[in-house]
Amino acid sequence: MTAYAYFPGCSAHGTAKEYDRSTQSVCAKLGIELEEIPDWVCCGASPAHAVNHLLSLALVAKNLDLSPSDTIVTGCAACYNRFKTAVHALQHDRPLWEQVKQIVQPTKLNGRDFRVLHLLEVIHEFGLEGLKERVVKPLKGLKVACYYGCLLVRPPKVVGFDDPDNPKKMDELIAAIGAEPAEWEFKTECCGAFHAVPHPEIVLRLTSNILQAAKDAGADVVSVACPMCQINLDLRQLDIQKRHKVNFNMPVLYFTQLLGLALGINEGELGFDRLIVDPRPVLKDKGLI
Amino acid sequence: MKQATEREQLTRTDEMPILLTEEARRFTEEVIKRSGERVDWCYQCGKCTAGCPVAFAMDMEPSRIMRLVQLGQGERVLKSKAIWLCVGCQTCTTRCPQEIDTAKVMDTLREMALEKGLATDKEVVTFFRSFLENIQRYGRVFEPTLVLQYNLRSGHLLQDADKGTLMLSKGKLPLRPSRNGAIVRRIFDALGGRKR
Numbered sequence: 391m392t393a394y395a396y397f398p399g400c401s402a403h404g405t406a407k408e409y410d411r412s413t414q415s416v417c418a419k420l421g422i423e424l425e426e427i428p429d430w431v432c433c434g435a436s437p438a439h440a441v442n443h444l445l446s447l448a449l450v451a452k453n454l455d456l457s458p459s460d461t462i463v464t465g466c467a468a469c470y471n472r473f474k475t476a477v478h479a480l481q482h483d484r485p486l487w488e489q490v491k492q493i494v495q496p497t498k499l500n501g502r503d504f505r506v507l508h509l510l511e512v513i514h515e516f517g518l519e520g521l522k523e524r525v526v527k528p529l530k531g532l533k534v535a536c537y538y539g540c541l542l543v544r545p546p547k548v549v550g551f552d553d554p555d556n557p558k559k560m561d562e563l564i565a566a567i568g569a570e571p572a573e574w575e576f577k578t579e580c581c582g583a584f585h586a587v588p589h590p591e592i593v594l595r596l597t598s599n600i601l602q603a604a605k606d607a608g609a610d611v612v613s614v615a616c617p618m619c620q621i622n623l624d625l626r627q628l629d630i631q632k633r634h635k636v637n638f639n640m641p642v643l644y645f646t647q648l649l650g651l652a653l654g655i656n657e658g659e660l661g662f663d664r665l666i667v668d669p670r671p672v673l674k675d676k677g678l679i
Numbered sequence: 680m681k682q683a684t685e686r687e688q689l690t691r692t693d694e695m696p697i698l699l700t701e702e703a704r705r706f707t708e709e710v711i712k713r714s715g716e717r718v719d720w721c722y723q724c725g726k727c728t729a730g731c732p733v734a735f736a737m738d739m740e741p742s743r744i745m746r747l748v749q750l751g752q753g754e755r756v757l758k759s760k761a762i763w764l765c766v767g768c769q770t771c772t773t774r775c776p777q778e779i780d781t782a783k784v785m786d787t788l789r790e791m792a793l794e795k796g797l798a799t800d801k802e803v804v805t806f807f808r809s810f811l812e813n814i815q816r817y818g819r820v821f822e823p824t825l826v827l828q829y830n831l832r833s834g835h836l837l838q839d840a841d842k843g844t845l846m847l848s849k850g851k852l853p854l855r856p857s858r859n860g861a862i863v864r865r866i867f868d869a870l871g872g873r874k875r
Contacts, residue, residue: 400820404853405846431859432814436767437807440789448866493869544769545780554773580732580768587829588802589764590838592736625842664849 395459396424399466406617408661412646415659433472448493450476455496465509467616471541473506478548518566526654528568535572535609536560539619567652574607581622601638611641624666641669703751714787720777721745727771737761757792763800805833818859
């Protein structure tokens, strides 16, 4: 199998190091080869497309030009959405794409047909059966609320990830490793994203609703597939407690950390200690660590 | 304009039940043209507003913005806080029965508000500007200086100050920035006057 070009995204080297590391460990364990795009740069995230459409496309185009493979995988839902949007423009709006090329001056873009995947899709394509066979520690008794957020699933015409209202891919992976996916209605509700900085009160309200729904569904932990969603749901529990006097104490793990645990990857590589709400007490309680 | 497009015909005042001034009509047309979205197709079903996660905080909700764009109320729309509170979650875009990419229209309105100096949400504008400067400097986001710069510029000096130490102790803050700033700066330079 040829390697996937891996776009870690800016958070992978900062707030989401444990996501990057558990991603690498899980992929190595499954024999999925990742090759990091050399000299990759920020995709522009929300601030670029929010104020300059061409800029947002150009930043992704630069990364496509640098990519060693036409199949690109990222673990960040926001980067995924930006890449999907740019590749959609490349395929459907030639005049616009010509403008982008003028700006980026690419050297290796011509004639390439890119495929952008989220890590969830890569592991899902690897196969649920294959994943099941490799599980050494089924996560029995752990109820997991799978949270997809916005940018993985919307807009469906551009991303084509899964059912935009009730996506199942992460739930299926979680079921394959022996845990129980929770039935809940907040899978694709917005966490407030970048408003964590300019308008934190918006994020507190939205994340409170999501965490409450997870709790009501009987979830032990929330599983995420995006560094932005993770930090909003995890770190902001401190402010929710301080300002709203509600203590959810709900661990928010990357799905790769849960997969890694089931695949027998050692705890040190999975970085449970880096999360703000410590997931180890509940994992210990369930006899999983 | 070479093609007398269907769009132009549909936005002509003589075919609309409400008479618009020339200035108002121009605004509507500019939004439609720049976004590539048929704002004039909106029939006010309100699904965008019903699904919007931040509508509760907005001074005017998304469906109202769409209506005001149809009516050419440029200044009211561009001075709204709502266009900056839109978080780009794409729920409206996904649910619009007229297949209008409402989130993209919001992008266009923000772009126009900045160009005309009408942006009103100081916090979001400051955050976006700090973010874009950060990636021009380093190539990738370097959180420590981004937060510092935002706090200094916005005047929210101590925002999240309590979290810095915790994040550091959890190894959640990068210690060294990336050195790919030149790659991003070339893109901004090529965009020239569009730089923000």
